[in-house]
Amino acid sequence: MDYNLDELTRAYRLMKTIREFEERIRSEYQQGKLPGFIHMYRNQEAIAVGACLDMRNDDYIASTHRGHGHCIAKGCELEGMMLELACKQDGLCNGKGGSMHIADMTKGMLGANAIVGGGPPIAAGAALTAKTLQTGGVSMAFIGDGASDQGTVAEALNLAVVLQLPMIFMYENNFYAEFTRNPKPEGRIAERAGAFGMPSTVVDGSDFFAVHAACREAIERGRNGGGPTAIEAVSARYYGHFEGDPQAYRDDDELRSQREAGDPLPHFLADSRVAALDASLIAEIDSSIFAELDRTVEFALAAADPTPEKLYTDVYVNYEGRAMQ
Amino acid sequence: MDYNLDELTRAYRLMKTIREFEERIRSEYQQGKLPGFIHMYRNQEAIAVGACLDMRNDDYIASTHRGHGHCIAKGCELEGMMLELACKQDGLCNGKGGSMHIADMTKGMLGANAIVGGGPPIAAGAALTAKTLQTGGVSMAFIGDGASDQGTVAEALNLAVVLQLPMIFMYENNFYAEFTRNPKPEGRIAERAGAFGMPSTVVDGSDFFAVHAACREAIERGRNGGGPTAIEAVSARYYGHFEGDPQAYRDDDELRSQREAGDPLPHFLADSRVAALDASLIAEIDSSIFAELDRTVEFALAAADPTPEKLYTDVYVNYEGRAMQ
């Protein structure tokens, strides 16, 4: 597949933004400046970006608890994200969602999800909207290797096949579910999904080009009425399950080699197709990312908390009873 | 595989008992003598009997809403069953379960189930008991083609693989889920189960010998620590979804040909291995079945209802509060 400079620039910028966004919030979190649980996406950046690069705002994604990368790849603004991670009033979700429930309806980002396996049925519903209203849109669910076992995922796979929904099951096999190594052999997830009756494939999740090619095909299939597709992208988790997990259960050698092999950025930059992105352009992108992060972090940490009455708002569009007064 | 006379006699007796039991309760039901919903098993008799023939009392089954055949094949007494279907005090479940929740712990029959897909996790738990206590027992879940889509089934498949449980997933593909034809092609169910990482096979569900051979292998695998197996047995439903369903959605030709092709009894009797069962022996078996049915029906219809205070018993083994007084 050929790539033009704009595509390469966008791909690089998004992957690098995810990487640096996460490194930055990690450091803020370690300093106690961000609340809740956060889950780092490092070394899976190529998956989110490869998956979303061809998507439009009327395409949908349903994300996971490890959702920052998906947000950025789907076009969410860093400022709104940073405010949300800091749980501030002007965050994407007014601080009520936080990292694990961040969402942006204007971008078709239907939410991170703190329920493992919660997203795929929702993504199937968004695909049903696209099909029913004939928008030409597609819908993608991100699913961890651990989540792939959850019954809801099987149900969504089957529904997508039966209704021939424009949907992509984007599995992210990073080998671990929390502190436990997933016992499934590589490729088993794609095989399972395939056995529901849809095309499925396994790709190297640290290879942007591999992910993107598979997703382009899947998205086109969806737009053209060809039904769902499953993609298992494999790339080992870099950090612990959540920030603060020392990964005592992972042995150092395994970790070192997986970390190195799985880094999508050098992988990307070493590809001959990327020659067009010269060092000065990269430096420019990088410095604009760092500047943007400095700005948004500073802005977010100084921003206003939700005012107390916000506890009670937006439970319903409207409610005709005392319980909401 | 060779069969001795005892095995052949048992197989025939059980299949014939199921057939006539059901025809009999069907007629009683039509006369308004049995309450609730009942679901006929006709033309699937070879599945239950082939599946359970090698089972012991410390092997377990978890059944479905269409459970009479499973009960009989697993050794439940007709009297207790008949009393339960009539919802009488001395029924297997004191009348509190009825057709859709009939169970017999002494026979390892862990219950019919009115929740589609409810049984497989329970059967996995029974398999865990057998494995943990090293009883050599196995556990089998019966699963309809419709139920095969339910998320709980996928979860149980995966758990059985991960824990290498002595378990058999016995799918009964009768082409219909209620009034809707199952869109899955034949064999898809077995393929799906296989993709979880267990041996799987498709058999003709109207052929006792095919079902039995597959189950014998699966049961032995389970007893010997070889983990789970999935079997898809195919045999079209004969009657409507529940008694009273006129099957307007099924066309006459389809129905006629499926009914004929799917009858396991002539199929069984035509097999050369069954030559040893001569006509007089069959006649004897048949008449003993009819006599037993006459007796149990009469007995059950005349038997005592549960007394009113039974409404409140057996909610708990014991309960230390007013709510149960």
Added chain:
Amino acid sequence: MKMSVREAINLTLHEEMARDPRVVIMGEDVASGQGGVYGVTAGLTEKFGVARVIDTPITESAIVGAAGGAALTGLRPVAELMFIDFLGVCLDQLLNQIAKFRYMFGGQARTPLVIRTMIGAGEGTGPQHSQILYPMLAAIPGIKVVAPSNAADAKGLLAEAIRQDDPVVFCEHKALYMDECEVPEGDYVIPFGKARTVVQGTDITLCGLSRMAVLADQAAAELAAEGISAEVIDPRTLSPLDEESILASVSKTGRLVVVDESNPLCSMASEISGMVAEFGFDYLDAPVQRVTAPHTPVPATPCLEKDYVPSVADIVRAAKKALAY
């Protein structure tokens, strides 16, 4: 026009689908079957086609979740959860996803969704097909719960439910489907949170939920024969609950019986009792009487099931107890 509850619901579905092309129906057997076990969705496929009347597999998490995802993205789904008992296999999508979308996304989302579901005992279908369970749903912030007791209310409330922008669970008592009454023709919408005074009275208030409003009405007639003037209130929507009307009635009568077919603990009967004890303390001349099913499952046997369901005699007895206080 006189019609049954079943007909009123069917008619309203026809009218609302004609009114708004974004309304879609989804569920098991709703289309190609005969309009479900009770024929409530009959005729819709013929009128609106399979793109808007969608048969789904037997996977309630996928049904409810997809309905949620579809609602989030522009459709107005009316999904069927055949029996409310099946809440167990799909609760997460209601509890953690649909109910919380709007709040956790900071007000970005609208989820115009109706889940139609059958509730209640009385048909001999036993413990897994006869429950009430609406207290579990009324407890969930973000969900509205409706339980009409007659055909006119069914029409007006279902129309309102479908036009609402919040998720609504619409509880249809199956023992009411054949009940007939006059139903207003044309556009007829009943606002949520407005109780209906079934009978005016001065001595005691009988507050009956769902089918229990019908029984309370009968009890009031019996009491009237003995010279006791009972006021009967049907809240119609359980969340929001019209607390004002209940309190106003109790302020007049000084006595209250709450009649709820659900199990007693943490029920709507407890909720209403607690609410009146808190906000109507001064009005009360006697303790609030709660008439509910016992703290037991629903037995299959009809002879116990009839004792399980609150009866007119139970209501009369409770009323007299309050009056004798």
Added chain:
Amino acid sequence: MKMSVREAINLTLHEEMARDPRVVIMGEDVASGQGGVYGVTAGLTEKFGVARVIDTPITESAIVGAAGGAALTGLRPVAELMFIDFLGVCLDQLLNQIAKFRYMFGGQARTPLVIRTMIGAGEGTGPQHSQILYPMLAAIPGIKVVAPSNAADAKGLLAEAIRQDDPVVFCEHKALYMDECEVPEGDYVIPFGKARTVVQGTDITLCGLSRMAVLADQAAAELAAEGISAEVIDPRTLSPLDEESILASVSKTGRLVVVDESNPLCSMASEISGMVAEFGFDYLDAPVQRVTAPHTPVPATPCLEKDYVPSVADIVRAAKKALAY
């Protein structure tokens, strides 16, 4: 010996596993991880081996269902549902299977099963990891619900739960894990249905559930400083509920505040309020005050979360309101 709630639970698991070889532990990360996110099951694998401390996939229906099936057939499983919020993905196995086995099988079954689960807000983990939800469970006939507020009760109640022959949900408030107190050594078992009087008093009764018992205790201290004598009752088990102790206290004080961290509608606060309004009507000198979380999801942002959870000040305020009546 002084120990924390976490340590007391861990110790009890060790003791009960040593005491009875049929006790097995199952759940996500319970074994090969570090004993779960909070280390509650740490050390068990080393002591009892992976045959009895079983890591499962992330499939809660399979975990709970298999625990149920195992309990039905001879094991005494202690299964972990990591957060009670995940009830949504496994409710059926509790509601329709485990809770009903004994009743619907006519008393044949025993289901000695404990589900350990974390409840409560206060950690900034947002709407899907901070709920209480025990009212949904307390409402289910066949289930018992326990919610200890300190380490000693945790030990005694968990030992009792594991030795019971009924299914028990054991709710561990995560904000209590580090709370320490004296814990009796050796065999220590607390019977269900017996409230603990935390503080004796004469002016008003404060009934606090789970962590709210701790806050009620603090509120009592504040009230004492103002010369108000509050009696604090911790029911400890929610089903069965020690209604006698609550009524006895109210008969003495004439005033009641119920403090429950759950959402208000159909809550334990409503249940207890309704119960006292019915059976303690004559004792009451003022309306029962319910102090609960609002009818909203749990916001992620800590600044709103702290207002969401009932506070000592809220309890004091409610007590004064009742006293001023």
